[in-house]
Amino acid sequence: MKTIGLISANYGSTEFGALLQNRTLASLPYGGRYRLIDFALSNMANAGITTVGVIAPVNSGSLIDHVGVGNPWNLGRKSGGLFLMPGSVYGMQRSGSRFLMRDLLKCDKLFTKDDADYVIMSGSSDVWNIDFEPLIKAHAESGKPITMVYKKVARGEEFQGYFLDINEYGNVTGINMESYGWSNYFADCFIIDRKYMIEFMNWYSALEYMDMIEIIRDNLGTVEIGTFEFRGYLGKIKNPWEFLKVNQAMTDYDIRNEVFCNPERPVFTKIQDEAPAFHFPEADVRNSVISAGCRIEGRVENSIIFRSCHVAKGAVVRNSVIMMHGIIGEGAVLDNVIADKYVTINPGVKIYGGEKDPVIIGKDGRI
Amino acid sequence: MKKKKMLAMLLAGGQGSRLYDLTTNIAKPAVSFGGKYRIIDFGLSNCVNSGIDTVGILVQYKPLVLTRYVGTGESWDMDVADGGVHILPPYASATGGEWYEGTADAIYHNIDFIDMYEPENVLILSGDHIYKMNYNLMLQEHEAKGSDLTVSVIEVPWEEASRFGIMTADDEGNIVKFTEKPAEPDSNLASMGIYIFKWDVLRKALLEDHGNADSSHDFGKDLIPKLLGEGKKLTVYRFSGYWRDVGTVQSYYDSQMDLMDNVENINVFSGDMKVFSNSNMYPPQYLGREANIKNSLLCNGCTVYGSVNHSILGSGAVVGYGTVIEDSIVLPNAIIGRNCRINKAIINEGAVVDDNTVVGEPDGEVVVYGKAKLSI
Numbered sequence: 046m047k048t049i050g051l052i053s054a055n056y057g058s059t060e061f062g063a064l065l066q067n068r069t070l071a072s073l074p075y076g077g078r079y080r081l082i083d084f085a086l087s088n089m090a091n092a093g094i095t096t097v098g099v100i101a102p103v104n105s106g107s108l109i110d111h112v113g114v115g116n117p118w119n120l121g122r123k124s125g126g127l128f129l130m131p132g133s134v135y136g137m138q139r140s141g142s143r144f145l146m147r148d149l150l151k152c153d154k155l156f157t158k159d160d161a162d163y164v165i166m167s168g169s170s171d172v173w174n175i176d177f178e179p180l181i182k183a184h185a186e187s188g189k190p191i192t193m194v195y196k197k198v199a200r201g202e203e204f205q206g207y208f209l210d211i212n213e214y215g216n217v218t219g220i221n222m223e224s225y226g227w228s229n230y231f232a233d234c235f236i237i238d239r240k241y242m243i244e245f246m247n248w249y250s251a252l253e254y255m256d257m258i259e260i261i262r263d264n265l266g267t268v269e270i271g272t273f274e275f276r277g278y279l280g281k282i283k284n285p286w287e288f289l290k291v292n293q294a295m296t297d298y299d300i301r302n303e304v305f306c307n308p309e310r311p312v313f314t315k316i317q318d319e320a321p322a323f324h325f326p327e328a329d330v331r332n333s334v335i336s337a338g339c340r341i342e343g344r345v346e347n348s349i350i351f352r353s354c355h356v357a358k359g360a361v362v363r364n365s366v367i368m369m370h371g372i373i374g375e376g377a378v379l380d381n382v383i384a385d386k387y388v389t390i391n392p393g394v395k396i397y398g399g400e401k402d403p404v405i406i407g408k409d410g411r412i
Numbered sequence: 413m414k415k416k417k418m419l420a421m422l423l424a425g426g427q428g429s430r431l432y433d434l435t436t437n438i439a440k441p442a443v444s445f446g447g448k449y450r451i452i453d454f455g456l457s458n459c460v461n462s463g464i465d466t467v468g469i470l471v472q473y474k475p476l477v478l479t480r481y482v483g484t485g486e487s488w489d490m491d492v493a494d495g496g497v498h499i500l501p502p503y504a505s506a507t508g509g510e511w512y513e514g515t516a517d518a519i520y521h522n523i524d525f526i527d528m529y530e531p532e533n534v535l536i537l538s539g540d541h542i543y544k545m546n547y548n549l550m551l552q553e554h555e556a557k558g559s560d561l562t563v564s565v566i567e568v569p570w571e572e573a574s575r576f577g578i579m580t581a582d583d584e585g586n587i588v589k590f591t592e593k594p595a596e597p598d599s600n601l602a603s604m605g606i607y608i609f610k611w612d613v614l615r616k617a618l619l620e621d622h623g624n625a626d627s628s629h630d631f632g633k634d635l636i637p638k639l640l641g642e643g644k645k646l647t648v649y650r651f652s653g654y655w656r657d658v659g660t661v662q663s664y665y666d667s668q669m670d671l672m673d674n675v676e677n678i679n680v681f682s683g684d685m686k687v688f689s690n691s692n693m694y695p696p697q698y699l700g701r702e703a704n705i706k707n708s709l710l711c712n713g714c715t716v717y718g719s720v721n722h723s724i725l726g727s728g729a730v731v732g733y734g735t736v737i738e739d740s741i742v743l744p745n746a747i748i749g750r751n752c753r754i755n756k757a758i759i760n761e762g763a764v765v766d767d768n769t770v771v772g773e774p775d776g777e778v779v780v781y782g783k784a785k786l787s788i
Contacts, residue, residue, distance in 0.1 A: 077696030078712070116486070117693075296698060305695035306715075312695065316487075318688050320681040321447040321709040321724070322697065323672075330705055336696040337448070337712050338682060340675075349696075353682075 046185050047161040048177075048236070049125075050089040050097040051152075053143045054082060054108055054169040055132030060284040063407030064385060068107040071169035073288070074368050074386070076295050076305070077336040077351050080111050081282065082169040083314045089165065090118040091310040092177035096125035098155045099169075100132040100148045117313040128155055135254075143168050143233055144257035146249050153246060161239050166257070168233030172280030172291050174304040174312065180236055180273050189271040190241040191261060193217060194234040196275045201228030205283055207258060209272060217270040220262045231258075232275055278304055285383055286401045292349045292366050295334050319352050327358055336369075343373065357392070364400075382406065413494050416531040418551055418608070420464050421522070422455050423515050423538045425472030430660045433760060433780040439471065441539030442478035443664075444743045444761055446671060446681065447711040447726045450481060451658060453689045454544065455537045456488040456497070461685040462547040464535065466495035468525055470518045472502055472511065477786060487690035500525060514629030520618040531611050536631065538605040542667060543655040544680055544687070550649045551608060560613040560644040561636070563587065564606035566651050576602035577632050579648050587646040590636050601648060604655065607631065613644060654680045665758060665778045668724055668741055672707055694727050702733065711744070718750075729759075732767070740772070745787070760784045 054071035064073060071082040082099070089097050097120055101108055114120070115127030130152040135145060144166055156164065163184065165177060175194070184192040195209050201224030209229040210219035220231070249260055261270060278300045280291035294300045305312055319338030324330065328341040335341065338353035343360035351369040356362055359376040367373065367384045374392035381398030385408040390396070394412055398404035406412060428440025435443060441452035452469075459467055467490065471478060484490075485497035500522050502511050512518035519526075519536065526534060533554065535547055545564070554562040565579050573594070580589035580599040591597070617635055621627050627634045640646055654677065656667035671677045681687040694713025699705060704719040713728035718735035726744035731737060734751040742748065746759040749767035756779065757772035759765060763782025772779040 295695070301695070301698060301715075306713075311693040313693050316691055318686055318691070320678050320687075321711045323675060323678055324705040324708050324710065325675075326707040328705060330699045331703065332699070332701045334696045334698050335710070352696075 046163065046181055048092070048094055048163040048165055048181050049155070049159055049161040049239070050094045051100070051144075051155065051164055051166045052082065052085045052089070052097060052169050053100045053132070053148070053166070054105070055100045055102040055145070055148055056142055056168070056170075057102065058283055061288070061405075062285070063405050064285065064288075064383065066407065067104065069102050069105060070282075071102075072105075072108040072111050073170075073282075074351060075172065075282075075288075076292060077334050077349050078317070079312065079314045080108075081172070082108065082112065083312055084172055084174065085167045085169045086112070086115070086118045086120075087310070087312045087314075088167070088173070088175050088177055090120070090313060092165075092181070094165070094177070095119060095122060096128070096155075096159060096161070098128040098130055098152055100144075100152065101129050102132055103134050105129075105131075111315055113315065117315055125159075128152070130155070142256040142258075145253070146246070146255050146257070146260065147253035149242075149257070150246060150250060150253055153243075156239055156243050156246070159239065163236050164239050164242055165236045166234065170282055171233060172282070172294070172304065173232070173275070173278060174307055174310055175232075175234075175275055175277065176310065183273055184236045184271065187271045189216075189269045191235055191237045191268065192271040192273050193261075194232040194236075194273050194275050195229040196232055196279045198228055198230045199226070201225055201230065204228075204230050204281065206233070206281075207231040211272050215272050217261075217265060217272060219265065220258065229272070230279075232279060235261075236273075280304075285403050285405055289364070289366060289381070289383060289403050292334075293347060293364070295349060296332050296347065317352060325358075328356075343375075351386075360390075365403075385410065388412075413529075416466055416495070416529045418464060418533040418535055418547075419466040419468070419495075419526065419529050419531045420455075420459050420535040420537055420547075421468045421470065421519055421526070422452070423518060423536065424452060424469050424478060425475075425512055425518060426539075427473045428540075428659070431658075431664060432661060433783065434661070434664070434758065435474070437474060437477070437784045437786055438761070439474050439478045442481055443658075444726055445542060445658065445664075446668060446678075447709055447724045448691060448744070449681070449687060449689050451542065452478065452482070452539050453488075453687055454542050455539055456482075456485070456490065457685070457687045458543075458545050458547060459535075459537075460488045460490060460688070462545075462551075464547060465490060465492045466498075466529055466531075468498045468500045468522060470500050470512065470522065472518075475499070475501065481690050483690065488688045495529070498525065514634075515631045516618060516621055516627075516635050517629035519614070520622050520629070523615060523618065526611065526615075534609050534611050534614055536605075536607040536609065540605065540659055541655060541657055543604075543651075544653060544685055545606070545651060545655075546685065547606075547608075550606070550651075553649050554608045554647070557585070557647050558645065559608075559647040560610050561639055561646045562608045562649050563636070563646065564604045564651050565601040565648045566604055566655055567600050568602045570597070570600050573597035573600045573602065577605075579603055581648045585647045585650075587640065587648060590632070590640060592632055601650070603632065604651065605632075608649075613639070661758070661778055661780060665741065669722070669739070671709060671724070672722055678709065692727065697725075700733075718748075718752075726761070738774070743784075745785075746782070754781075757781050762787055 120127035336352040697714035732750035762785030
């Protein structure tokens with residue numbers, strides 16, 4: 046049951062302002078040392094998938110820099126490996142789309158040259174740690190050409206995306222954009238028979254503006270679409286508030302153990318070789334995540350501090366995310382703030398964001 | 413293939429018996445240091461930062477962790493096409509198999525390996541010290557002086573000189589005398605166990621030394637006195653900078669404690685000539701709501717619910733609620749339960765400390781606790 050992977054990074058969001066000015070959602074720094082695409086890549090690596098395509102958007106400099114030739118995910122190989130494929134310029138204009146047919150047609154060699162049975166297709170902006178092996182097994186046993194992954198959510202109205210209507214045979218009968226109460230939230234991930242994918246590409250080559258989800262919906266009456274429930278943590282990031290919230294999820298005992306400290310399925314990322322973090326005698330860190338290379342002299346609460354940051358004496362960082370190389374000056378106070386890379390906060394400066402409306406400080410910002 | 417200006421041979425076969433339980437399962441160069449490093453990281457990083465891309469690593473004692481850790485050398489950018497790291501264990505030949513009988517003997521058995529690269533010079537390194545050094549500067553001096561052998565030396569306090577191999581040099585830096593642990597030293601230049609030899613000179617000396625039944629086949633005891641006696645040009649290279657000996661439990665402990673007592677020391681590992689390591693994939697450290705961390709170094713993957721003062725927590729270490737750790741070093745992946753008291757202790761790699769355990773005393777000797785658990 047050979048399986049290959051295809052990850053789409055060719056989509057964005059207009060709600061992040063400065064954070065996505067020069068990078069893709071897939072390469073947004075997350076959780077102290079990661080980029081969002083690490084989760085999709087690690088899920089593939091942990092299932093033993095050794096051929097993975099990544100559809101890269103137009104502004105993919107930071108993504109290419111991070112992913113490189115894919116060594117951290119065992120993808121720097123002679124046989125198979127990582128295939129970075131340039132996506133179309135339309136990707137970034139359609140935040141709901143993941144797999145545009147025009148992007149898939151451009152990387153058709155991935156499907157036609159490989160002899161894999163299945164292709165797992167995944168988005169690149171969710172924080173989750175899924176075991177793909179049961180998915181592959183369930184899909185193979187079902188005999189259905191496509192199996193979609195979903196998560197039951199209690200309050201569908203708080204999610205944006207697609208929701209699945211599922212019948213008693215576990216088949217998808219409808220795909221909707223709106224939902225209330227308990228719903229089956231589509232996890233931007235499905236597995237498809239490779240040969241079926243090639244057929245889809247032949248049928249829809251003239252309709253290349255369509256997205257795979259639209260194509261699947263078009264075929265619901267004629268093709269049996271199976272489902273697979275994911276019961277773990279699924280961190281969706283569509284705006285700065287959710288970004289802050291999903292970062293802080295790392296301080297949750299269960300989520301930390303499930304997603305980040307799972308010895309069977311580690312989350313891999315590019316290695317930076319920083320020295321250990323030093324907590325000075327005056328440091329006071331509570332319920333927070335601190336990365337290598339940090340120097341902490343002040344107070345940190347409910348926050349995520351990326352590598353090589355300095356929190357000076359008397360500074361307070363609360364409910365915030367400080368990306369790499371941030372410098373928080375003496376006596377500065379940050380509350381509900383997202384600071385991009387290389388931000389400097391001068392001594393004594395106080396910044397208070399709203400709980401659902403964090404203040405964003407762009408890269409290299411000095412305040 | 414392009415001939416090598418210099419290749420390095422790293423002596424990593426010793427047991428390090430004075431580190432006691434730290435080296436029961438692990439060769440000394442693979443012992444953890446500073447939370448996330450292993451001792452060999454410093455030698456390998458110095459090599460790559462000095463532009464040396466070919467290193468032979470001589471292994472013998474308990475090599476499992478060491479060889480797995482070094483791997484392809486990728487972590488130190490040593491996975492290059494015309495060089496790279498080579499693990500060199502003792503081997504059998506038509507005349508039978510032999511262990512490495514001494515530092516020089518280990519190199520003797522790998523003459524064929526060195527010949528493959530046809531180097532002009534060979535750098536001999538030992539895995540005993542924590543330091544950051546640009547071997548290229550030493551090579552420049554070695555070549556400028558036209559030396560057959562250059563020995564890197566560091567000034568040590570006169571009162572400690574009798575613990576070291578002492579080089580006595582004239583005003584031009586020519587070595588006139590070498591004394592191992594002299595009772596009454598006439599110099600305070602201690603050999604750092606770092607040698608650059610002209611390969612043809614070393615090759616000839618190794619062959620002759622091998623045939624000498626009275627030799628213990630050791631660089632310090634046999635090779636250097638032999639070359640000195642033959643009137644070869646031996647010079648010192650004076651090094652100054654961060655350099656720590658980690659040969660005993662006490663020196664291993666002290667050299668890590670001073671990473672916290674002088675915070676500039678930890679900067680040694682970052683910045684230019686960064687020290688690289690083969691880190692496992694850990695998430696950043698998490699400190700709980702009741703955690704209390706002061707004056708300590710913590711690595712990725714740590715999870716702390718208790719109190720930690722003036723201590724080092726290695727990668728993946730866990731500290732339970734109510735536990736207090738002071739003046740201690742917790743090696744990677746050690747799991748410390750709840751309500752423990754740990755003082756002046758080294759908790760071995762992957763060791764498990766049960767709830768309510770007391771280890772060490774504030775005024776006692778440094779204690780090594782637990783047996784290292786080998787895992788990947």
